[in-house]
Amino acid sequence: MASKSVFWRRLWKMKALNKIKILLWRTCSETLPTRCNLLRRKVLDDPTCPQCGVEIENTMQAKWECKQLLTIWEKGIWMDFEGPPSDLAFYRPGSFSWRASETAGTLFSTVAWSIWCRRNKVRCNEPSVPLGKILESVASLLMEFQSHTRSGVKALT
């Protein structure tokens, strides 16, 4: 399907750290080790979300739909960008339309990556960035990435 190959091409060309693109790729190909996916593979038998402890955790829920994350996705920072990147269709190759600008895409992806990293730490009971500080950590990550790309340093992963 043509739209799918366009989607993957744009994903890999996105201006973001490789580890973020890999997370997107795993998100879109439904291979993230969410509780639901691990349950399907018979690795565990409890699909409860480690972030809120209430919902069933699947790919969309883990990074966007979990009630714990509403404070992040409802913040006004998205208003600076054309198109609401909180539109979850953003990541679905089948129903895909890349409405968000490139900058919004990079920001959106970096936030999603930070949420996933935090989720992994929470799951292991390790110290993690508080939800209220996620956007701050995203901002410094993006600044670091931009300073490295400007100075020509490659393969920052």
Ligand SMILES: [Zn+2]
């Ligand atoms: Zn949850």
